[in-house]
Amino acid sequence: MNAHGKLDKLKQNIKNMGSLAVSFSGGVDSTFLLKVASDVLGDKALAITAKSSTYPEREYREAEAFAKTLGVKHITIISEELEIEGFSENPVNRCYFCKHELFEKVREIAKQNGIMYVADGSNVDDTGDYRPGLQAVKELQVVSPLRAVDMTKDDIRLLSKEMGLPTWNKQAFACLASRFPYGQKITKEKLDMVDRAEQFLLDLGFREVRVRHHGDLARIEVGTNERSRFFDEEFMEKVYNKLKEIGFTYVSLDMKGYRTGSMNETILKDK
Template sequence: MDQLHEKYENLKVYLKSLGSVAVAFSSGVDSTFLLKVAHDVLGDKAIAVTAASCSFPERELNEAKKFCAENDIQHIVCESEELDIDGFRQNPKNRCYLCKHELFEKVWNIAKENGLNAVAEGSNMDDNGDYRPGLVAVKELGVSSPLRAAELNKQEIRELSKELGLSTWNKQSFACLSSRFVYGETINEEKLGMVEKAEQLLLDLGFYQVRVRIHDKMARIEILPSEFEKLLAEGIREKVYNYFKELGFTYVTLDLGGYRTGSMNEILH
């Protein structure tokens, strides 16, 4: 057995040892793969829990509902409004910790109400490098990280997802919309809506990996460098600029560094 499939078998053994689990499900690459394998191993003893909030695009929520319906997986959607968490709107450096702590407390409550032994989330080995205060909350609350336990990284998860026939195998990486804000800049419903609509336009135009970072009323677009030419093409450039202005952005810029995860964390180094 090759190393990849050995890790896959180890993941199944780990999940089986949990006995039953509530998977925090965002419909992203990692949590979709985790939920699929958990359901394959545990059947009805694995359920999905998705938190609905204004930091979570409607597109992603609809995909989560569709996946669970198609795979006959019990799916519970709970309200988890980050903006109601004390201190969250001020966007401190531990914002992700505040959010994840509240979220996983809710998922644990749902797990217990349904007689389940464990809560699991989808972080992988690649998440160990960046600044991830949310993982502190994971550890504090005794949440399982099966993909890290099996030592799977993002590329391996994509490969296994493709083998399992999951359409998410080549889905874009995604993070909550609050991650688009500079630390210390107030997060509110209006600006979250601006970011969601701006990114949706870029996705609708066919850009693969997108982030619209918000700096007060300035939009900083991050896309793959290979797609710069497409964005700057006549017709596309004007469409993006005009739509962003309609949304309320004063300035619309392209980040020449291109798309990268955690770019708002660069000021921390």
């Protein structure tokens, strides 16, 4: 089935639900899902966004602006993952704790607003990586409308572009906690270091950016076609000085470049 056939099926499925609360991060997938839900359900569609220290302010501002433009009801909740027991120790199933807490809160907000279903924005490409958060989605009976119709990231970007959504070519985003090797303690100060470092690189014009936090070392991942910018010595010095100012002692460039889930490579290798 092509992307447009999947879209027709998605619309029908959402219509059958009658009402839907979307866990809305402002990323490519949840923005697309919210747009379709709003088109199909009108005021029976609800956007719920969680603010926390793992969620950059720039992402929240974009989510808030889009929901306002769309005219959909948008509720913001506080979900501070660092307060969840075990989360800051960064176990391999860290994402499970986070998603379980998040969707419990989202379900309660949905219930208070008379909304029958709660949805996440995961697509079929998300099943190929190690994603313990999907277990929480299953346990709490959160629906995944995009996965249900076999939507891929490419499908979503194509349809988003046709709909004129500003996120159609937005870089992929994952919560800042994903920048730490499993077992390394996560703190608000470390999250702030990563956020500031990534914002600096984004301001320099990089589109795909991750700054992985390895204690004193920052490992920079940028898009494969963007790595050559670091061939300039003056530019390298500028980046090094800024990240040192932020708090890193050593700064390195990952030779392979940006890829999703690079922190999972060690655990996937062991399986």
